[in-house]
Amino acid sequence: MKPNEISLLSKGLKFIPKPLKTNEDAVHEAIAEFSRRITLTDFFNTITKKSNTDKEPKPFYPKSGWIPPYCSPETQKQLKHLEQQIKEINLKQAKSNLTKMEFQAIKSLLDNKNIIIKPADKGSSVVIMDKTDYLIEGYRQLANENHYKKIRSPVSPKASDIINNILDDLNKEKIIDKKQLEYLMVPEQPRERKFYMLPKIHKDKSKWTDGKIPPGRPIVSDCDSDTYAISEYIDYFLAPLAKKHDSYLKDTQDFLEKLNGVTPTDNCLLITLDVDSLYTNIDSTDGMKSVENAFENHPDPKRPDAQLLDLLNICLKFNDFKFNDEWFLQVGGTAMGKKFAPNYANIFLAQWEQEALSKSPQKPLSYLRYLDDIFIIWPHSKSDFDKFFKILNTHHPNIKLKSTIHDKLINFLDVTVFKGPQFHLEKKLDTKVYFKPTDTHELLHRSSYHPKHTFSGIVKSQINRFHRICNNKTDFDEACTILFSALKHRGYPSRFLRKIKSNFLHGLIPQGLSSKCKHPRCKTCPHILETSTIKSTRGGETTIIGKHNCKSERIVYAITCTNCNSVYVGQTGRKLQERFTEHRATIRNKTPCPVSDHFNNNCPDLDYLKITPLEHVPLDTERDPRDLDSPDILIRLRAVETFAEYLSLLKCEQKWIKKLNSRTPHGMNKRQDLPPPIPFCLKYMDQTPQINNIVKSCYKELQTSNATGVSAKDQLVCASKRNRNLKDMLVRA
Numbered sequence: 078m079k080p081n082e083i084s085l086l087s088k089g090l091k092f093i094p095k096p097l098k099t100n101e102d103a104v105h106e107a108i109a110e111f112s113r114r115i116t117l118t119d120f121f122n123t124i125t126k127k128s129n130t131d132k133e134p135k136p137f138y139p140k141s142g143w144i145p146p147y148c149s150p151e152t153q154k155q156l157k158h159l160e161q162q163i164k165e166i167n168l169k170q171a172k173s174n175l176t177k178m179e180f181q182a183i184k185s186l187l188d189n190k191n192i193i194i195k196p197a198d199k200g201s202s203v204v205i206m207d208k209t210d211y212l213i214e215g216y217r218q219l220a221n222e223n224h225y226k227k228i229r230s231p232v233s234p235k236a237s238d239i240i241n242n243i244l245d246d247l248n249k250e251k252i253i254d255k256k257q258l259e260y261l262m263v264p265e266q267p268r269e270r271k272f273y274m275l276p277k278i279h280k281d282k283s284k285w286t287d288g289k290i291p292p293g294r295p296i297v298s299d300c301d302s303d304t305y306a307i308s309e310y311i312d313y314f315l316a317p318l319a320k321k322h323d324s325y326l327k328d329t330q331d332f333l334e335k336l337n338g339v340t341p342t343d344n345c346l347l348i349t350l351d352v353d354s355l356y357t358n359i360d361s362t363d364g365m366k367s368v369e370n371a372f373e374n375h376p377d378p379k380r381p382d383a384q385l386l387d388l389l390n391i392c393l394k395f396n397d398f399k400f401n402d403e404w405f406l407q408v409g410g411t412a413m414g415k416k417f418a419p420n421y422a423n424i425f426l427a428q429w430e431q432e433a434l435s436k437s438p439q440k441p442l443s444y445l446r447y448l449d450d451i452f453i454i455w456p457h458s459k460s461d462f463d464k465f466f467k468i469l470n471t472h473h474p475n476i477k478l479k480s481t482i483h484d485k486l487i488n489f490l491d492v493t494v495f496k497g498p499q500f501h502l503e504k505k506l507d508t509k510v511y512f513k514p515t516d517t518h519e520l521l522h523r524s525s526y527h528p529k530h531t532f533s534g535i536v537k538s539q540i541n542r543f544h545r546i547c548n549n550k551t552d553f554d555e556a557c558t559i560l561f562s563a564l565k566h567r568g569y570p571s572r573f574l575r576k577i578k579s580n581f582l583h584g585l586i587p588q589g590l591s592s593k594c595k596h597p598r599c600k601t602c603p604h605i606l607e608t609s610t611i612k613s614t615r616g617g618e619t620t621i622i623g624k625h626n627c628k629s630e631r632i633v634y635a636i637t638c639t640n641c642n643s644v645y646v647g648q649t650g651r652k653l654q655e656r657f658t659e660h661r662a663t664i665r666n667k668t669p670c671p672v673s674d675h676f677n678n679n680c681p682d683l684d685y686l687k688i689t690p691l692e693h694v695p696l697d698t699e700r701d702p703r704d705l706d707s708p709d710i711l712i713r714l715r716a717v718e719t720f721a722e723y724l725s726l727l728k729c730e731q732k733w734i735k736k737l738n739s740r741t742p743h744g745m746n747k748r749q750d751l752p753p754p755i756p757f758c759l760k761y762m763d764q765t766p767q768i769n770n771i772v773k774s775c776y777k778e779l780q781t782s783n784a785t786g787v788s789a790k791d792q793l794v795c796a797s798k799r800n801r802n803l804k805d806m807l808v809r810a
Contacts, residue, residue, distance in 0.1 A: 078205070081178040082186055086203050088522040089567075090196055090804035094175050094183070095526040099168040099762050107759040108163055111772065112156045113144055114755045115779065115787065119152045120145035122786030136313060137257045137306070151784035159775040163768065171763050174524045186807055194807045198275040198294045200515035206276065210290045215274060215400055217286060218295055224357045224409040228397065231404055233270075233303050236395040237263040240307060243384050252381050261306045268301040270398035270414075272405065279515040295357070297398045297412035304392045305416070311389050312417035314380050318371045319420035322427035326447040329490050330545060333508060336494065339443045340504050342456045347487035347494055347506075350469070350478045352426070352449035356418060357410035358475040359425050361393045364411070367428040368421065389417070423448060426476075433472040437465050451478075452489045454506075492546055499548055509552035510543050518560055523568025528761055528797050536564070536577045544581070594627055600661070601627040601654040606687045611635055614644055614743040619736050625690030627654040633691045633729045635737060636660065636672055636745070640685040644737050645672050645745035648694075648730040650723070657688055671745040694729050724792055727751055754794040761797040769795045 173180075186194070193211040195204050219225045240263050248258045274293025285291050299305050319325075326332050352358075368389060372382045392415065396407040411418050426446065434440065439461050443454040455462050462482070470478050481487065486495040488511045497507030512518075520535055521527065539560055547553035561574045593602035605627065610618040625632060632653050636645040649656035663673040664683065676686060731751055733739075740746045757772050759765055772795065779787040 079182065079185070081176075081182040085175070085179045085182040085186070085803070086194070086205070088525070088803070089201065089519045090194075090203055090808065091525070091802050092522045093526040093800050093802045094180070095170070095173045096762075096800055097170065097173065099170050099764070100760060101168055103760045104163065104168065104762075104768065107757065108160060108772075111755070111757045112159070113142075115152060115156060115776075116145050116148045118752075118755060118791055119148050119786035122788060122791075123149055135254075135257065137253070137260045137310060139256060139260050149785055151782050152779060152786070155775055155778050155782075155785070159771065162771050162775075166764055166767060166771075168762070168764055174526055183803075183806060195274070195276055196804065196808070197279070197515065198277045199279050199513055200517055201519040202278065202515060202517050204276045204278060204291075206290075211274070211293075212401055214286055214290050214293050215272070218274070218293065219272075219400060219405055222408075224407060226406045226408050228404045228406050231269065231397045232406060233267070233395050233397050236391050237267075237303055239391060240303070240388065243387055244307075247381060247384055250381075252379075252384075261310055263303045263306075264301070267303040267305075270302050270396070271298040272296070272398045272400040273298065279513060295413065297396065297407070297414040299412075299414045299416065304395070307388050308392055308416040311385055311392065312420055314377075314385055315368065315371075315417050315420040315424060318368075318375055319423035319427070321371070321375060322423075322431070322446075324427075324430060324444050324446040324451075325423075326445050328447075329492060329542075332445060332447070332452070332490060332492065333546065335445060336443070336506060336508070339454060339506070341442060341454050341500075341506060344456075344484070345442060346453075346455040346459065346462060347483050347485070348453040348455055348462065349481045349487055349489050350451035350453065350466075351481075352451075353477045353479060355422055355426070355449040355476075356413055358477075359410045359422060360475055361390075361409070361411075363473070363475075364393070364421060364425045365390060367425045370428060371424050389421075392417070419448060429473055429476060430469075433469045436468050436472065439465060441465075447490060450490065452487075452494075491542075497549065507548055509547045509549065510556040512556075512559065518563035520564065520567065525802075526761065526800060528765070532569070533573075533577055536560075536569070536574060537581055540578055540581050544585075599627060599654065601657045601688065604657070604683075604686055604688050606637070606689045608689065611637070611689050611691070611737065612642070613737040613739075614642065615738050621689065622692040625653070625693060627652070627657070629653050629690050629693060631694045631726065633694065633726065633733050635689045635691055635733070635739070637687045637689065638675060638680050638685050638745075639687055640680045640682070643675060643679075643744055644739040645675070646691070646730055646734045646737060646739045648726040650726060653688070653690055671747050675745050691733050692729055694726050723789055727790065728792075751790055751792070754792045757793065757795045758798055759795075760800060765797055 186192075191208050193206045193208050195206065196202070197204050219227070244253070244258055244261050247253045248255065253261065272295065274295055276291040276293055278291045280292055282288060299308060320327075326335070365386065369382075369386060372380070372385075393407075393411060396412060396415075398405055398407070398412075411421060415421075426449070430444075430446070434444070439457050441453045442456045443452070445452045455465075459482070466478070466480055470476075486493060488494075491511050493509045493511040495507050495509070499505045499507045520539070521532065523532060540557060543553050543556040543560075547556060557578055561569075561571070564574060565571060593599075593605055593607065596602070608621070610620050612618055630652050631650050633646065633648045634653060634656070636647065637643070647656070660672050661683070662668070663670050664676045664686075667673060667677050676683065728751065734744075734746050738744065755776075757769070759768060773793065776787070776793045779785045780789065780791070
């Protein structure tokens with residue numbers, strides 16, 4: 078390859094070249110959509126006196142473009158002024174972030190039909206393959222008659238009428254309405270599915286074809302195909318069921334929390350298992366049966382079980398696709414690329430492991446699974462595990478496992494689990510970050526055309542991940558050093574990286590512990606629970622953030638009835654003791670409100686009433702000095718002086734309501750969720766910060782005016798759409 082092509086691709090496939098011209102149409106479209114959103118908010122809040130989010134939005138609805146017939150004069154005036162301000166902006170772009178030679182490299186790579194450019198299956202490497210080698214690997218996989226069959230023409234058109242008939246039946250039975258039917262119906266000209274592969278360069282070279290072609294992870298792109306919408310519909314019902322099994326892992330954080338709850342023995346073995354080619358090895362009959370069993374074990378009268386099974390069968394049976402202008406049909410298993418595939422595989426493996434584990438006389442101390450990756454703590458002997466492994470490996474003819482066993486250290490997901498200092502002191506397994514050998518740490522190049530905050534956000538998220546995983550500061554510092562060393566070669570200054578790490582460590586909030594003041598006549602402290610965690614109505618525990626007492630201000634708190642474990646979550650900008658005094662007064666005076674109703678009607682004894690401060694919401698240092706004009710909101714604010722601060726309290730309150738599951742009927746909270754934010758989305762350009770500031774100024778004028786329907790609870794979110802990156806330009810199926 079030419080030096081300029083290597084220079085370009087070394088920036089990574091997520092690198093965004095700066096567009097040579099500003100897209101003026103994108104600016105006008107963004108302003109028009111923002112104006113429509115404001116008009117909707119104004120119409121529903123002012124004219125109908127009812128929020129357009131009072132009803133829970135239904136899934137599978139086509140995107141609406143409806144514009145209300147009326148808008149208040151003040152709102153119209155502000156929106157017209159906004160449009161005029163935008164027209165006055167000079168949209169000229171500054172210097173490009175690529176050299177002339179690198180721009181030429183994009184064109185030369187696009188014109189080169191003899192190479193295939195793909196992201197690596199794992200890690201962030203860019204893989205350039207000879208097209209002939211890529212086709213050899215593709216045809217090698219497609220030659221497996223257990224999984225694929227070559228066909229002369231697509232079979233999916235036969236499925237379209239069947240799908241539409243099933244959807245018509247769902248509509249007639251009033252399971253879906255007309256708009257949902259419109260969304261789910263097979264499009265008139267569906268896009269054909271494409272087969273492609275992601276090179277597994279992390280695999281041992283002995284497994285490469287002819288020693289030079291890496292094996293590929295097969296994926297069938299399903300976007301905009303005849304089954305794309307119904308795959309989404311099927312996944313909507315499978316997703317909750319895929320989380321029901323005991324071994325379920327949501328992510329690394331979930332793994333760390335569950336691992337912390339295990340006390341391993343001194344001589345335990347650390348083991349990981351990996352299912353070989355899970356997706357393609359799921360027998361369709363067995364997969365369908367596992368989904369049917371999941372439906373029976375978890376009945377739901379609102380779920381159309383029979384129709385879902387029919388639609389799932391169609392998706393599996395008519396999964397045709399193109400590769401190198403030739404048609405193939407998948408006859409075994411499912412394909413990565415289907416929306417429902419991960420949850421379908423999860424449900425199948427949940428039944429498989431339940432049956433297999435029941436056969437074994439000896440059980441693991443801990444058995445956790447993230448899709449096809451299994452983590453085991455084995456408290457018995459190695460020979461006992463061999464018997465256990467044989468049972469698992471022979472339970473189903475298609476499911477074969479590979480095991481890795483160690484007595485001191487094992488790698489699972491992005492975590493290294495080992496017996497370290499914590500294990501010897503507290504009998505808890507230690508953890509640190511695991512970097513795969515192929516991980517090149519090629520995060521976004523510093524010169525990519527992204528908003529400036531993106532780069533600091535990426536680095537901070539990685540540091541946060543390292544801190545969450547490493548329970549030893551030495552391991553945390555080592556992981557940061559490895560990352561920073563790689564990022565320096567991608568344009569990130571050392572000082573910039575050190576500052577982000579320093580700010581992150583400085584801003585860490587310690588685990589909380591509610592405490593009491595020493596005042597002898599305090600009416601609040603006798604009711605405060607001195608604890609660092611609080612139970613939700615589901616039974617799980619959540620850690621309190623920060624250290625608080627009755628004097629804490631701008632606080633989110635929980636009131637718990639220890640008799641029935643019902644929870645109420647509230648917020649206040651004043652001192653906690655002032656707000657709690659009001660709660661006691663409402664109970665004494667029998668004032669209608671959630672807490673008063675509960676302690677007067679369900680549990681008439683204040684000895685059961687306990688309060689726990691949960692989290693402090695700090696003041697916004699860049700707040701707008703203007704006060705609110707609305708007297709009914711001012712009564713509630715007092716110490717909170719701005720819309721932003723009130724909104725931040727409400728948002729934090731909503732977060733804890735969801736964490737503790739305190740909304741009725743499980744808890745005492747009756748307040749509805751905050752309305753969804755009003756978005757302003759614009760493709761990133763040099764003038765984006767200036768345009769965002771103008772939009773924010775217009776929004777504040779709308780909020781502070783009594784003549785519009787935009788209120789304090791309505792929040793504005795400015796976001797940037799990305800421009801085309803190198804992957805969009807150079808990677809093709």
